[in-house]
Amino acid sequence: MKKVVFCGLVLVLMIGSGKSQDSLIDRVQMVFGPGGNASRATGGFGEIVTPEPIVEPTSAPQILTTDSGQQCTCVPYYLCDPTTNTTIKDGRFDGFGQIDIRFDPRSCQDVLDVCCLGEKQREEPIMPSPPTTNSQPNRPRGCGIRNVGGLDFTLVGSTNEAGFGEFPWTVALIRIRDDACLCGGSLIHPSVILTGNHCVRLIPPNEIKVRAGEWDTQTTKERLPFQERTVSQIISHPSYNIKTLANNVALLVVTSPFQIMDHISPICLPPQNYLSTSDSCYATGWGKDIFGKAGKYSVIMKRVKLPMVPNQKCEAALQNTRLGSKFFLDPTFVCAGGIPGIDTCTGDGGAPLVCPVGPPGANTYVQTGIVSWGIGCHANHPAVYSHVSLFRNWIDGHMNRLNFGTSSYTAQ
Numbered sequence: 001m002k003k004v005v006f007c008g009l010v011l012v013l014m015i016g017s018g019k020s021q022d023s024l025i026d027r028v029q030m031v032f033g034p035g036g037n038a039s040r041a042t043g044g045f046g047e048i049v050t051p052e053p054i055v056e057p058t059s060a061p062q063i064l065t066t067d068s069g070q071q072c073t074c075v076p077y078y079l080c081d082p083t084t085n086t087t088i089k090d091g092r093f094d095g096f097g098q099i100d101i102r103f104d105p106r107s108c109q110d111v112l113d114v115c116c117l118g119e120k121q122r123e124e125p126i127m128p129s130p131p132t133t134n135s136q137p138n139r140p141r142g143c144g145i146r147n148v149g150g151l152d153f154t155l156v157g158s159t160n161e162a163g164f165g166e167f168p169w170t171v172a173l174i175r176i177r178d179d180a181c182l183c184g185g186s187l188i189h190p191s192v193i194l195t196g197n198h199c200v201r202l203i204p205p206n207e208i209k210v211r212a213g214e215w216d217t218q219t220t221k222e223r224l225p226f227q228e229r230t231v232s233q234i235i236s237h238p239s240y241n242i243k244t245l246a247n248n249v250a251l252l253v254v255t256s257p258f259q260i261m262d263h264i265s266p267i268c269l270p271p272q273n274y275l276s277t278s279d280s281c282y283a284t285g286w287g288k289d290i291f292g293k294a295g296k297y298s299v300i301m302k303r304v305k306l307p308m309v310p311n312q313k314c315e316a317a318l319q320n321t322r323l324g325s326k327f328f329l330d331p332t333f334v335c336a337g338g339i340p341g342i343d344t345c346t347g348d349g350g351a352p353l354v355c356p357v358g359p360p361g362a363n364t365y366v367q368t369g370i371v372s373w374g375i376g377c378h379a380n381h382p383a384v385y386s387h388v389s390l391f392r393n394w395i396d397g398h399m400n401r402l403n404f405g406t407s408s409y410t411a412q
Contacts, residue, residue: 071118
């Protein structure tokens with residue numbers, strides 16, 4: 001089993017002073033400590049939360065008895081012939097049915113195990129037929145393609161979990177020495193990650209690895225495995241402002257390219273100065289469900305559906321918080337959310353906010369924001385994201401300088 005990692009680092013501002021308008025650096029120091037000490041970068045935002053103990057996946061085959069009295073063995077879902085054996089209209093195998101992610105002591109202990117009757121067990125993985133041009137002539141291609149509902153199976157008992165491979169551009173940034181998850185990020189090219197500069201500015205590149213294709217951090221039983229690459233170069237925006245967090249964007253170049261697969265592919269980037277007004281954007285990551293000691297880090301990737309909020313409305317909402325009436329929202333930010341109980345939270349920092357483009361049903365998305373900071377979690381004021389489209393020209397310049405080009409993240 002893989003070592004469990006938990007992502008951190010969105011700036012959730014815990015504001016308690018009476019100052020009505022001072023620079024965000026004072027609030028950031030409340031999060032990171034004086035000077036933004038690198039040793040506290042992943043844990044300084046509050047007390048580290050230890051998740052509740054989990055049931056370890058079985059190391060030896062687990063034998064259960066079905067309701068009909070038959071014995072079955074717990075095996076990874078792709079080693080068991082599915083019960084449906086049906087196809088969808090384009091002729092493809094429909095996957096492996098349903099996976100129930102709710103814990104039941106009477107069922108298989110690993111969320112991706114199914115209890116399989118002997119005659120249905122297989123030694124080699126069962127591979128769903130990949131879509132082809134002939135079978136799906138209208139299937140979208142290129143960047144930003146969301147696998148709606150996920151690959152292979154559908155989830156039962158899910159609240160806001162993403163399906164396996166549903167958002168194939170979402171990656172985790174992991175500190176190599178202790179496997180601590182620093183932040184989220186997004187794949188924009190097989191060799192390049194987009195993230196928040198606050199996530200990486202104090203950490204040497206060779207101390208960070210990028211994990212793509214992750215879904216459940218507590219198991220390696222996904223049919224398609226995650227891939228990891230070490231970071232070779234960090235390109236921080238030269239105008240990043242530690243006091244206001246303006247221009248909070250960075251590019252990470254990895255030592256070797258990721259292999260693009262169904263569950264690993266880049267997100268599209270919008271044109272320069274593009275502004276989405278969608279009410280159906282998504283933020284993804286492995287953050288906490290509640291801020292503070294009561295919050296628990298997600299082990300399965302979460303998705304949060306959020307509406308975009310105009311900056312003027314966002315600024316007014318934030319002025320009604322402890323930031324005070326003189327607070328000014330820097331124009332390098334956009335806002336989303338503001339629905340009580342629905343928000344990104346600690347651990348989602350650097351992760352992508354994506355919004356739909358094109359005709360309904362195209363399932364094509366562009367990255368509108370990078371999770372940057374907020375005040376608390378699940379409150380009735382929006383969270384703040386770096387405004388990705390403002391940096392499109394800057395990103396293009398570096399991608400061309402590196403001879404990577406821009407086609408990997410330009411919508412077709």
